[in-house]
Amino acid sequence: MSNILIIDDEKAIRKTLSEILSYEGYKIDEAGDGEEGLKKLREKEFDVVLCDIKMPKVDGLEFLEKSKDINADTPIIMISGHGTIETAVEAVKKGAYDYISKPPDLNRLLITIRNAMDKNQLVAETKVLKRRVSKVQEMIGESEPIKRIKDTIEKVAPTEARILITGENGAGKELVARWVHEKSPRAAGPLVEVNCAAIPSELIESELFGHEKGSFTSAIKQRIGKFEQANGGTLFLDEIGDMSANAQSKVLRALQEGKITRVGGDKDISVDVRVIAATNKDLLKEVEEKNFRLDLYHRLSVIIIHVPSLNERKDDIPLLVDKFLADVCADYGIAKKAIDKDAITALQQHDWTGNIRELRNVVERLIILSGKAITRDDVESYVLPKK
Numbered sequence: 105m106s107n108i109l110i111i112d113d114e115k116a117i118r119k120t121l122s123e124i125l126s127y128e129g130y131k132i133d134e135a136g137d138g139e140e141g142l143k144k145l146r147e148k149e150f151d152v153v154l155c156d157i158k159m160p161k162v163d164g165l166e167f168l169e170k171s172k173d174i175n176a177d178t179p180i181i182m183i184s185g186h187g188t189i190e191t192a193v194e195a196v197k198k199g200a201y202d203y204i205s206k207p208p209d210l211n212r213l214l215i216t217i218r219n220a221m222d223k224n225q226l227v228a229e230t231k232v233l234k235r236r237v238s239k240v241q242e243m244i245g246e247s248e249p250i251k252r253i254k255d256t257i258e259k260v261a262p263t264e265a266r267i268l269i270t271g272e273n274g275a276g277k278e279l280v281a282r283w284v285h286e287k288s289p290r291a292a293g294p295l296v297e298v299n300c301a302a303i304p305s306e307l308i309e310s311e312l313f314g315h316e317k318g319s320f321t322s323a324i325k326q327r328i329g330k331f332e333q334a335n336g337g338t339l340f341l342d343e344i345g346d347m348s349a350n351a352q353s354k355v356l357r358a359l360q361e362g363k364i365t366r367v368g369g370d371k372d373i374s375v376d377v378r379v380i381a382a383t384n385k386d387l388l389k390e391v392e393e394k395n396f397r398l399d400l401y402h403r404l405s406v407i408i409i410h411v412p413s414l415n416e417r418k419d420d421i422p423l424l425v426d427k428f429l430a431d432v433c434a435d436y437g438i439a440k441k442a443i444d445k446d447a448i449t450a451l452q453q454h455d456w457t458g459n460i461r462e463l464r465n466v467v468e469r470l471i472i473l474s475g476k477a478i479t480r481d482d483v484e485s486y487v488l489p490k491k
């Protein structure tokens with residue numbers, strides 16, 4: 105059932121509108137002036153607001169303006185008296201959905217309300233869809249390290265240089281890789297990901313280079329590997345520090361010669377692939393400990409982009425929290441939740457071992473568990489005591 109808020113200082117008008125709309129099945133709240141209207145808007149979600157123009161205390165135009173800070177998406181329909189048509193037109197220019205004249209024509213009133221609701225639903229759906237469709241998430245942050253990373257991406261993306269991305273779990277390495285691809289001339293080509301840590305070592309070669317039918321027991325049909333799939337695009341080798349020695353030497357060959365051979369095959373296949381690798385390990389230490397080939401390391405690390413941990417850029421936390429509040433609430437189809445300043449301060453004091461991924465999960469948890477707004481108490485009870 106849809107909620108409508110009627111704001112008018114004339115009790116008789118509120119009563120008439122309320123009766124008509126209740127009869128149509130809407131749930132009605134009333135307010136006698138803009139100030140009371142704003143209070144109701146803060147307390148509850150409305151699908152449509154009907155708002156008179158001339159009112160004591162806060163008038164219709166001021167209500168319209170202030171309501172945007174509370175819930176920018178709720179459509180507002182102005183109710184215009186004889187002397188206020190011009191103001192009503194101005195209100196529409198300032199973002200009101202439409203206006204109706206007093207005394208309201210029943211049909212026009214109902215149609216306008218229904219259209220406003222339809223439009224609002226479309227806007228909400230479009231927002232969700234847009235976020236699903238848009239290929240790469242925005243990279244949030246204005247701290248020095250993030251600015252430097254964005255700057256580096258701008259410079260290296262247009263080139264063919266191989267890139268090694270380092271950083272802790274959840275710091276945003278994959279996001280960097282996606283942006284490099286997106287801003288490169290290969291953006292129209294595929295971005296193919298391989299998580300080297302997730303694939304058993306005996307299968308990684310077949311995963312990367314493919315295999316011919318019958319080349320080993322379970323190879324019941326031919327398979328195209330990730331290098332071939334990424335032809336013309338970018339291959340993202342995630343967790344490269346976990347790659348087996350055997351696979352390392354084959355990858356090295358592929359990088360040196362631009363050619364691969366399918367497992368069990370005898371043909372060389374040329375591939376045009378830009379490789380971006382990522383790791384949360386200290387690869388040079390792995391080299392020292394003979395777990396990683398030095399020559400491969402050099403091939404991969406023409407450019408190194410280090411993504412700092414969240415603890416090193418806590419200045420970005422307010423922006424990130426704001427973004428995650430918006431994203432998660434949009435996913436849940438609810439209005440964006442407010443968060444107190446000192447709750448954000450408390451989040452900045454937290455030790456973020458799981459980095460941005462952990463922050464996003466924490467924001468989601470707070471949205472679910474907190475009351476009307478997220479408070480410092482919420483942070484203290486749901487986030488901090490982890491030990």
Ligand SMILES: Nc1ncnc2c1ncn2[C@@H]1O[C@H](COP(=O)(O)OP(=O)(O)OP(=O)(O)O)[C@@H](O)[C@H]1O
Nearest residue numbers: 241242243244272273274275276277278279460461
């Ligand atoms: N600067 C940022 N702004 C907004 N979201 C970000 C940012 N950095 C990372 N994220 C988000 O945080 C999550 C973790 O990022 P990502 O997967 O890129 O981390 P990772 O370093 O690859 O982690 P892992 O080592 O665990 O694979 C993702 O949902 C990503 O979209």
Ligand SMILES: [Mg+2]
Nearest residue numbers: 274277278342
């Ligand atoms: Mg990753």
